[in-house]
Every structure is written in structure tokens, then in C-alpha cells.
Amino acid sequence: MKNVLTIAGSDSSGGAGIQADLKTFAAHGVFGMSVITAVTAQNTQGVFAVQDITPAIIARQIDAVFDDIAVDAVKIGMVSQAATIQAIAAKLKEYAAPNIIVDPVMVSSKGDYHLLSPDAENLLIHELLPQAILVTPNIPEAEVIAGKTIRTLPDMEAAAKTIWELGPHNVLIKGGHLAGDSTDILYDGTAFAYFRARRIATKNTHGTGCTLSSAIAANLGRGLSVAEAVAAAKEYITTAIEHSLSLGKGAGPTHHFYSLYKRAGMLEE
Ligand SMILES: Nc1ncnc2c1ncn2[C@@H]1O[C@H](COP(=O)(O)OP(=O)(O)O)[C@@H](O)[C@H]1O
Ligand SMILES: Cc1ncc(COP(=O)(O)OP(=O)(O)O)c(N)n1
Numbered sequence: 415m416k417n418v419l420t421i422a423g424s425d426s427s428g429g430a431g432i433q434a435d436l437k438t439f440a441a442h443g444v445f446g447m448s449v450i451t452a453v454t455a456q457n458t459q460g461v462f463a464v465q466d467i468t469p470a471i472i473a474r475q476i477d478a479v480f481d482d483i484a485v486d487a488v489k490i491g492m493v494s495q496a497a498t499i500q501a502i503a504a505k506l507k508e509y510a511a512p513n514i515i516v517d518p519v520m521v522s523s524k525g526d527y528h529l530l531s532p533d534a535e536n537l538l539i540h541e542l543l544p545q546a547i548l549v550t551p552n553i554p555e556a557e558v559i560a561g562k563t564i565r566t567l568p569d570m571e572a573a574a575k576t577i578w579e580l581g582p583h584n585v586l587i588k589g590g591h592l593a594g595d596s597t598d599i600l601y602d603g604t605a606f607a608y609f610r611a612r613r614i615a616t617k618n619t620h621g622t623g624c625t626l627s628s629a630i631a632a633n634l635g636r637g638l639s640v641a642e643a644v645a646a647a648k649e650y651i652t653t654a655i656e657h658s659l660s661l662g663k664g665a666g667p668t669h670h671f672y673s674l675y676k677r678a679g680m681l682e683e
Contacts, residue, residue: 516546
């Protein structure tokens with residue numbers, strides 16, 4: 415079995431963050447491990463409070479994993495503070511961690527809570543992106559990192575080129591926040607690949623970015639190429655959104671195990 419690590423924040427409602435990542439790893443048949451960077455009090459309606467874990471404890475969690483277990487891929491999600499990013503970047507360099515995917519979580523989808531402090535943005539860009547095999551910003555995150563407005567597919571392509579210049583091997587800009595088809599674009603420094611899905615009419619998209627990046631990490635850990643890993647993850651997230659769960663009063667979570675449960679005959683009518 416392959417072993418995949420998520421370095422991210424906890425979501426008490428289970429739809430995003432560490433909880434979404436571990437469910438996604440389980441659905442992909444890889445062994446999931448977690449380094450927790452922050453504990454959030456959130457639900458389908460928003461984020462209400464955040465308690466950051468100290469950089470020293472984050473570093474100790476990374477040591478505990480890498481000193482003992484072979485890691486095949488690492489997904490980085492919510493990293494909140496500058497000192498947190500410094501600690502993670504130094505440790506991943508020390509262990510020469512393979513297949514690092516950076517999901518630059520900046521603001522929760524409700525737009526009401528900053529999950530990355532403004533002074534940490536610069537460090538994320540200059541310390542973590544150069545170590546990444548892939549970075550997966552959504553449209554607002556890509557706008558911040560590239561310093562460009564994105565309204566169209568050509569705008570996404572221009573931003574992907576600018577972000578690639580910052581050092582990641584590949585850039586995937588997710589199109590969930592644009593109107594029309596949900597098209598994600600992948601840039602490897604030479605060419606673009608396009609991953610299209612029809613837009614699903616639902617409010618239940620809590621944790622879609624976390625789930626997509628974890629699925630890609632699992633696929634990379636299992637030995638797929640970046641383009642193959644993204645293609646399979648796109649199918650997975652589309653099914654998970656299609657069968658999302660109407661839990662809570664706000665944006666519900668996606669269904670991480672729909673395909674597995676269907677195959678096992680475990681779905682309720
Ligand atoms: N309504 C939707 N229908 C189909 N795919 C979607 C929808 N919303 C998001 N996606 C897809 O979910 C993934 C996560 O995208 P996005 O929502 O942009 O990221 P984030 O959760 O980081 O804001 C992408 O593959 C995107 O295309
Ligand atoms: C703890 C934690 N990490 C990340 C997020 C953001 O999740 P994401 O999948 O990017 O998108 P939304 O849930 O905001 O749509 C989070 N909310 N909490």
C-alpha cells in the first residue's frame with residue numbers, strides 16, 4: 415500500500431480540511447496520515463474560529479511521520495501563519511519529500527474568514543511553491559498569486575504561466591468559481607491540458623478543493639503521471655459533487671465514497 419500525508423487544518427464539520435483529505439485517501443486505497451496545522455470551528459455555514467498549532471508541534475508531527483514511515487506523496491492545505499510555512503518548508507526539504515502538492519487555501523468559500531494570514535501569502539509563494547510538483551489554486555487564489563484578474567479561459571492560461579514562473583513544476587487552476595462548464599486547466603511549462611465537467615447545480619460544494627487536491631496526491635502516490643492523476647481526480651470530484659450530501663443549513667459536503675458504496679451495494683435508496 416502507498417502512504418500519503420496531508421498537512422492541513424481540521425474542519426469540525428468534516429467536509430473540508432484534514433477530514434476530507436483522509437476520507438479521500440481512504441476512497442483511493444492509500445494509507446492516509448495527517449499533520450494538523452490548525453483547528454477550525456466551522457460548519458456548512460462558515461468558519462467561526464481558528465486555533466493555530468505551534469510551528470514546533472507541526473515540525474514534531476512531520477518528524478514523527480518521516481522518521482518512521484515511507485511517504486509517497488504530500489498534500490499541503492491550510493497553513494495559516496508565516497512561521498507555520500517556514501517550519502513546513504524546512505522539514506519537507508530536510509526529508510526530500512516526494513510529490514508535494516500545494517493547495518493554497520486562502521479564504522473559505524463563504525469569503526468570510528481568512529485561512530491564510532496576509533503576511534504568510536508571500537512565504538507560501540516563495541517557500542512552498544518552488545518545492546511543489548503541482549499547485550492547485552482556485553480562481554480567487556490564482557488572482558492573488560499571479561496578480562491578475564481572471565474572467566475567462568485565456569485569463570486562466572495567462573495566470574497559469576505567471577504562477578509557473580514562481581517555481582512549481584505544474585499549475586492547475588480550478589474553474590469552479592467561473593460561470594459555465596467547470597473547466598480546470600493544467601500547465602506544465604510547455605503546454606496546457608483541459609479537464610472539463612458540466613457544472614452541477616448544487617450548493618453542496620464544501621471542501622471540493624481539498625478533496626480534489628487529496629485525490630491528485632493519492633493518484634501521484636500510486637505512481638500516476640501528473641496529467642493522469644488530475645484526470646482521475648477530476649472524475650472523482652465530479653461524482654462526489656453529483657452525489658453531494660444535503661447536510662446542515664449551508665453548503666453541504668461532497669460524497670467521498672459514492673463509487674465505492676455503489677460497487678458494494680451499500681447505498682440507501
Ligand atoms: N458546481 C460544480 N460542478 C462541477 N464541478 C465543480 C463545481 N464546483 C466546483 N467544481 C470542481 O471542483 C473542483 C474544486 O474547484 P473549486 O470549487 O474551484 O475549488 P475550491 O474549493 O478550492 O474553491 C474543480 O475541479 C472544479 O472544477
Ligand atoms: C480546515 C480547512 N481547510 C481548507 C478549507 C477550504 O476548503 P476548500 O476545499 O478549498 O473550499 P471550501 O470548503 O472553502 O469551498 C476549509 N474550509 N477548512
